[in-house]
Amino acid sequence: MIDRIADVPKGVYVGQTEIHHAMARPTDVSELHGFNVALHVGDDTARVQQHRMLLLNQLAAHGAKKLTWLNQTHSTTCIRVAENSQFLPHNADALVTSQVGHVLMIMTADCLPIVLGNAASNEVANLHAGWRGLAHGMIENTLHAMQTPVTWAWLGACISQACFEVGEEVKETFCQKYAVDFAFIPSENGKYFADLYAIAQHILNQCGVQHVYGGGSCTYQANDQYYSYRRHPKTGRMATFIFIQ
Numbered sequence: 001m002i003d004r005i006a007d008v009p010k011g012v013y014v015g016q017t018e019i020h021h022a023m024a025r026p027t028d029v030s031e032l033h034g035f036n037v038a039l040h041v042g043d044d045t046a047r048v049q050q051h052r053m054l055l056l057n058q059l060a061a062h063g064a065k066k067l068t069w070l071n072q073t074h075s076t077t078c079i080r081v082a083e084n085s086q087f088l089p090h091n092a093d094a095l096v097t098s099q100v101g102h103v104l105m106i107m108t109a110d111c112l113p114i115v116l117g118n119a120a121s122n123e124v125a126n127l128h129a130g131w132r133g134l135a136h137g138m139i140e141n142t143l144h145a146m147q148t149p150v151t152w153a154w155l156g157a158c159i160s161q162a163c164f165e166v167g168e169e170v171k172e173t174f175c176q177k178y179a180v181d182f183a184f185i186p187s188e189n190g191k192y193f194a195d196l197y198a199i200a201q202h203i204l205n206q207c208g209v210q211h212v213y214g215g216g217s218c219t220y221q222a223n224d225q226y227y228s229y230r231r232h233p234k235t236g237r238m239a240t241f242i243f244i245q
Helices: 045-060 131-135 138-145 168-178 196-206
Strands: 012-016 066-068 078-081 094-097 102-108 112-117 124-129 152-155 184-186 192-194 211-214 238-244
Touching: 012 112, 045 066, 045 238, 078 138, 094 102, 094 138, 102 112, 102 124, 112 138, 112 196, 112 238, 124 131, 124 138, 124 238, 131 138, 131 168, 131 196, 138 196, 152 196, 168 184, 168 192, 168 196, 196 211
Parallel strands: 066 102, 078 094, 152 211
Antiparallel strands: 012 238, 094 124, 102 238, 112 124, 112 152, 184 192
């Protein structure tokens, strides 16, 4: 998917790539077929860089000037991207910017992508939110790093509740901090099925972000559309992007 997401306010361009892309380069590794954008999953470096340049060229038609990527670590670290920021990827899991045309990139293959913006469309953020990031304050840290009040959020594709089984300790970590018992369904083996979409929306609402778009897709079930780490540990990554036009 390269098209602009219709739900979000004008002045920003938001989207998420999928496995299928008309210009995806061929590969002999079946698990990495399609439009993989990750350099850390054993794919050919030249192939991945070609995909990233194709993506930049497509987004340039909508006002994009450059991309900033992350070395994602399942942390709660958020980096502000300024005009003179270093080009090399940051060790973090969220990016914030007010720079026009500067695309914030995160990669996922089951974790939840969250993009944030304000009413004036002059400050945006992009978050890589697995359960650890959500549980330890990824959303709150990013909101704190932003200089303007966030009024909306968009949730990209992630693993759905029906496919995301976690242990008692994960449930307790969330419920003790956020009281989100409603987001967990007991399974037959003493574990729980967790709803990342519901947890993220609850946290966002509690932080004053009332307009939350997106959600509802499942990376695990839609095997012809999305990469999924739980479906196959050796797999590619999608990119979720946002920039100010």
